[in-house]
Structure formats: C-alpha cells, structure tokens
Amino acid sequence: MLSSSPISRPRLAPRPASAPAPTSPSRARLAVGGGARGLVAGVRCQAQAGDMDAHYIRRCVELARKAAGHTSPNPMVGCVLVRDGQVIGEGFHPKAGQPHAEVFALRDAGDSAENATAYVSLEPCNHYGRTPPCTEALIKAKVREVVVGMTDPNPIVASKGIEKLRNAGIDVRVGVEEALCLRLNEAYIHRMLTGRAFATLRTTLSMNGIFINQIGSGADQPGGYYSQLAKEYDGVIISSEMAKTTTLPVSQEAGAKQPLYIIIAQGESSKLHIPSLDEETAANAIVLSDSPVTVEPAGVGVSVLDQMNLDSILQLLADRGLCSVLVDFRDVGGCLASLLNRFQEDKLVQKVVVELSPVWMVSPGPNNLAFGGSESFPLKNVERREVNGTLLLEGYL
Ligand code: AOF
Numbered sequence: 001m002l003s004s005s006p007i008s009r010p011r012l013a014p015r016p017a018s019a020p021a022p023t024s025p026s027r028a029r030l031a032v033g034g035g036a037r038g039l040v041a042g043v044r045c046q047a048q049a050g051d052m053d054a055h056y057i058r059r060c061v062e063l064a065r066k067a068a069g070h071t072s073p074n075p076m077v078g079c080v081l082v083r084d085g086q087v088i089g090e091g092f093h094p095k096a097g098q099p100h101a102e103v104f105a106l107r108d109a110g111d112s113a114e115n116a117t118a119y120v121s122l123e124p125c126n127h128y129g130r131t132p133p134c135t136e137a138l139i140k141a142k143v144r145e146v147v148v149g150m151t152d153p154n155p156i157v158a159s160k161g162i163e164k165l166r167n168a169g170i171d172v173r174v175g176v177e178e179a180l181c182l183r184l185n186e187a188y189i190h191r192m193l194t195g196r197a198f199a200t201l202r203t204t205l206s207m208n209g210i211f212i213n214q215i216g217s218g219a220d221q222p223g224g225y226y227s228q229l230a231k232e233y234d235g236v237i238i239s240s241e242m243a244k245t246t247t248l249p250v251s252q253e254a255g256a257k258q259p260l261y262i263i264i265a266q267g268e269s270s271k272l273h274i275p276s277l278d279e280e281t282a283a284n285a286i287v288l289s290d291s292p293v294t295v296e297p298a299g300v301g302v303s304v305l306d307q308m309n310l311d312s313i314l315q316l317l318a319d320r321g322l323c324s325v326l327v328d329f330r331d332v333g334g335c336l337a338s339l340l341n342r343f344q345e346d347k348l349v350q351k352v353v354v355e356l357s358p359v360w361m362v363s364p365g366p367n368n369l370a371f372g373g374s375e376s377f378p379l380k381n382v383e384r385r386e387v388n389g390t391l392l393l394e395g396y397l
C-alpha cells in the first residue's frame with residue numbers, strides 16, 4: 001500500500017456530537033420510541049416517525065461513509081440505536097473481517113439497547129460469515145424495532161435477515177431513504193448482482209472537446225475530486241504508458257487507503273519499469289498484460305491474459321474482492337481506448353466523470369473523438385459540480 005494509514009475504529013463510547021440535530025427536540029421525543037407512535041394524534045405521529053426514520057437512516061449513511069474505500073468486498077453500513085428519542089449507540093462497519101455496524105452500535109449502547117429502535121442502512125445479516133449474524137445480536141439485545149434502508153442483495157442474506165427479526169417479534173420497517181442507501185453501495189450491489197467490478201470512466205476534456213492527459217491542478221490535492229475518487233474507489237485502471245511516465249495517482253484525503261493500481265500493458269516490450277513504485281509499494285499494483293513481461297520493481301503481480309478485454313478484467317477484479325474501479329482514461333491513442341470499444345453494448349461501464357479543463361488544445365488528429373463504442377445515448381442522473389475549482393460533469397449509463 002502507498003502510505004496507507006488505517007482508519008480509526010468506530011467510536012465505542014460517546015454520543016455523536018456531529019450528528020445533525022433532529023429538526024426539533026420535541027419532535028424527536030414525540031416520534032421515536034417511547035410508545036407515542038400510533039396513539040391519539042396517530043396520523044401526525046406517523047408522519048413525524050417517518051421523518052425521524054429518514055433522519056436516522058441518513059445518519060447511518062453518514063456513519064457508513066466514514067469507511068469509504070476500506071470495506072470491499074463488503075458494503076459500507078452504518079447503524080444508530082435510539083431509545084426515548086435519544087441516540088444511545090452508533091457504529092459502522094470499518095473493514096471486511098471486522099465486526100458489522102450493528103455490533104459496534106450495540107457495544108456503544110452497552111446495556112441500554114433493550115426496547116430501542118435500531119436503524120441500519122442495510123438489512124442485518126443472518127449468516128455466519130467472517131462474523132456471526134447481526135440478527136441474533138439484535139434479538140439478544142432485545143431491541144423493539146428495526147428500521148432498514150435497503151435489503152441486502154447478497155443471496156445468502158436477501159430478506160432472510162428481515163424475516164428472522166420479524167419471526168422474533170421485532171417490528172421491522174424496510175426501504176427508508178432507500179435511494180440514498182442504494183447509491184451508497186452502488187458498487188457493492190453491482191458486484192453482487194453481476195460478478196464484475198462497478199466501473200467509472202474518468203477523463204478530462206479541453207474547452208474544444210479534446211481528451212487531454214492532465215488533470216486540473218487542484219484535482220489531486222486534499223479535497224480535490226481526483227483525490228476523493230482515489231479514496232473511494234478500490235482500484236484505478238491506467239495504461240502502462242501512464243505508469244511509465246507519470247506519478248501514480250494517490251489520494252491525499254485523511255485516512256485514505258490508496259487504490260490498487262491496475263496497469264494495462266498491451267504490446268509492451270519484455271521489460272516494464274514503473275518509476276513511482278518501489279519494493280514497499282509494489283504490492284499495491286498489478287500488471288495485466290497480453291504477453292509475458294518482467295516488471296520493475298519486483299513484487300508487482302503480473303497476469304498474462306488470454307483475452308485482454310474489459311469484461312474479463314472487471315470479473316478478475318471482482319474475484320479479487322474489488323467492488324469499484326476507476327478507468328482513468330488519459331491517452332486517446334493508448335491501450336485503454338481499445339478496452340472501451342464495446343463498453344455500452346456490454347454494459348461494462350456504469351458511470352462517467354468528465355472534468356472540463358479551461359484550456360484550448362490543438363487537436364492531435366481526427367481520431368481524437370473516435371473512441372467509446374458505436375452507440376449514442378443520453379446519460380442519466382447527470383450532475384454538474386464544481387470541486388476545488390474543477391468543473392465536473394457526472395452521469396450514469
Ligand atoms: C450487516 N452489517 O455492517 C455489514 C453486512 O464476512 P462477513 O461476516 O463480514 O459478512 C459479509 C456479508 O455481510 C456481506 O457480503 C453483506 O451481505 C453483509 N454485510 N451486514 O448486517 C454490516 N457489512
């Protein structure tokens with residue numbers, strides 16, 4: 001890993017000073033727990049309960065995001081325990097192999113979880129994996145209700161967690177802030193359903209629509225969009241040309257785990273030297289090549305692929321436990337262009353992030369715009385953002 005610093009464990013003690021306050025304290029007291037729901041002002045209380053359900057699931061998502069980039073192949077999950085309108089425990093899943101969000105929240109709450117409402121951004125698991133089932137922990141702690149953001153697409157969980165809780169007499173509400181929870185774990189869901197890593201194509205365009213090989217000056221600084229992407233994505237696909245000539249992308253965000261570098265080598269000579277890696281950081285890169293190649297520094301994994309195409313690469317990455325990968329497209333004439341030839345037809349890329357650079361470039365030739373498949377289509381859920389002075393357009397396929 002490149003300067004990977006471990007994230008801190010979820011807090012096991014005090015309340016969230018940073019939790020957004022409920023819209024009004026009286027609303028919190030009325031709506032959550034305490035048996036107010038469904039009494040005299042039934043309709044109003046129901047509406048307020050709905051507001052508070054959404055509020056606490058949003059807090060779960062906020063907690064879950066603290067582990068962004070650290071959880072694959074597991075999802076990001078947050079959990080909040082509330083009793084009598086008070087948050088009594090919070091937790092998030094920090095890393096695969098570590099306890100789940102519910103366990104941290106229950107530990108945080110200590111003995112006071114009895115009769116509490118547990119909010120979880122993902123359906124509690126009901127299986128023995130690397131850790132025991134969260135459903136059993138919630139039942140044992142005698143929580144009264146569980147509010148779930150979304151069901152778990154993992155076939156060994158898929159709604160069985162909800163069923164188990166209901167069978168134990170716990171009131172379960174499902175689908176609160178579902179769109180937000182789905183977005184949080186879009187990569188985990190995609191990998192679970194397709195067996196491929198979720199791929200985002202990133203590129204930079206000049207004002208006259210030329211693909212350029214440089215990102216904006218603030219983009220890779222702390223808070224810059226590239227630095228943030230490098231923190232969130234499990235891997236970054238780059239060309240061997242880029243690996244040979246530029247510094248490998250590094251996230252400057254606090255607590256970031258650096259992505260795995262997936263270096264595509266097509267038609268390379270038998271030796272490939274990657275100057276920005278050394279013996280210590282070599283294990284954080286793999287070379288996928290179409291012919292045998294010796295990589296320097298030693299320690300970089302090399303796989304010679306029979307078929308150099310995006311589909312097999314995304315499957316290989318998913319098998320290695322990566323949920324998400326950024327395809328960093330910087331070189332129109334390079335090998336990534338041929339990988340992207342059929343990306344729409346085969347639904348291999350899920351998202352596109354385009355940086356608009358305020359420069360006018362001389363066109364290197366008519367081929368410049370001729371990459372990216374054979375179909376025209378509008379992107380969905382398009383967002384325009386400005387991050388650290390960089391203009392971004394993002395959309396889904
Ligand atoms: C939850 N809460 O915080 C997470 C869940 O190998 P394990 O034991 O970590 O199990 C991994 C699976 O558990 C993962 O694929 C997903 O279905 C679920 N993750 N469930 O209740 C959590 N991370």
Ligand code: ZN
Binds near residue numbers: 100101125126132
């Ligand atoms: Zn669990």
